[in-house]
Amino acid sequence: MQYLVFVRTIVESFVRKGSTVNLCAIDLSKAFDKVNLHALFIKLMKRHVPVQLLGLLENMLFDCYSCVKWENIYSDFFTVMFGVRHGSVLAPFLFAVFLDELSDTCNLDRNRFIVVYSDDILLICPSVVNLENLIHLCKRELNWLHMTINYKKSCCLRIGPRYDVLCANITSLNGHVLPWTNVIRYLGILLLSQEHSSAL
Numbered sequence: 001m002q003y004l005v006f007v008r009t010i011v012e013s014f015v016r017k018g019s020t021v022n023l024c025a026i027d028l029s030k031a032f033d034k035v036n037l038h039a040l041f042i043k044l045m046k047r048h049v050p051v052q053l054l055g056l057l058e059n060m061l062f063d064c065y066s067c068v069k070w071e072n073i074y075s076d077f078f079t080v081m082f083g084v085r086h087g088s089v090l091a092p093f094l095f096a097v098f099l100d101e102l103s104d105t106c107n108l109d110r111n112r113f114i115v116v117y118s119d120d121i122l123l124i125c126p127s128v129v130n131l132e133n134l135i136h137l138c139k140r141e142l143n144w145l146h147m148t149i150n151y152k153k154s155c156c157l158r159i160g161p162r163y164d165v166l167c168a169n170i171t172s173l174n175g176h177v178l179p180w181t182n183v184i185r186y187l188g189i190l191l192l193s194q195e196h197s198s199a200l
Contacts, residue, residue: 031119
């Protein structure tokens with residue numbers, strides 16, 4: 001997968017120069033369910049998506065109804081006003097469009113990277129301080145999009161010559177600590193905290 005190749009290339013580039021790379025895997029809480037459809041359509045229009053396709057997407061996303069089943073009893077149907085459909089082929093693409101300004105907002109440079117695939121976000125930075133600042137910038141943008149970080153499933157990891165050096169805790173804007181760990185899962189692949197980039 002091209003995203004994993006991209007991550008490996010970045011990590012190996014830093015490690016070859018003698019740097020230790022800091023990664024943070026951010027898990028979003030019920031991300032697909034919280035997509036604001038009006039904001040999504042504004043972003044689609046900014047991308048000059050054809051009107052005919054916008055009409056199809058409008059019918060698919062805005063004319064959704066659901067109900068609650070409890071044992072053999074069903075509630076009245078209600079309109080679903082937020083979110084993209086789970087399991088839909090278009091859902092990851094639409095969610096990516098919804099988050100497309102995340103990296104622009106964070107004003108990235110050659111030493112800070114955000115890799116986003118669907119609702120899987122990976123932050124990469126050689127400096128622990130800059131990684132924490134990057135997390136804060138992402139949190140502000142995610143707040144604006146009404147997305148919530150699941151801190152119980154988000155964590156940080158180090159790869160490189162000083163991977164085992166004890167680092168200060170990374171703390172979010174609202175005081176949650178993102179723990180350092182020896183392994184994180186990104187796109188179904190385990191990333192290991194080791195000296196060399198062969199951890200990928």
